[in-house]
Amino acid sequence: MQALSVFKSLHRTRMAVFRDDDRALTAARFKINEEFRKNKNETSEENIQKMIKMGTDVEAVLRQAVLQVEHVGEEKLLLRPRESLMLENVPYCDEPRKKS
Template sequence: MGTRMKVFRVFKALHKTRMNVFKDDSRALTAARQKINEEFRKNKGETSEEKINQMIKMASDVEVVLRQSVIQGVHVGDKKIVLRPREDLLLENVPYCDNPRKKA
């Protein structure tokens, strides 16, 4: 696959993730869109294949962090925030045990 296509795919993936992660938060959506576009525009003239591949890797890593680590919080009072985790972030909850059972 060509480098140009890889750049386009990671750009598109970042914007798709941005739309999912910051859903219903117009301020965060706008800020993320501006930052993504700014970073890609800033490096538009890069010609070094090695540097381009490093930036593609960085963008992919950022997309993964956004998708796997960011949870929305909504202020509902002076000292209260309601978290709005996405369905794909919810995992099986395994209780912590201070004294694990020994294997027989």
């Protein structure tokens, strides 16, 4: 049951991270499906838990660290940030904030 949850989570994250990039969507789908298919007959609970942890870690890296960038000119790139990556922008200040 956990493995199915990780499988679905990876595919949902793939769809968000690589939105509008058919090549990356296809490659990620192929890799996710290949890894799960390759290990579908695993019976060792220890190995299964290790693979579930690996899948969860990969999903987190995709969600938190992968940016989508598109070439829009010979020397120009367009960054497509996902809303989930947008953090509060706090201006830099040399002086520490005063405690209230």
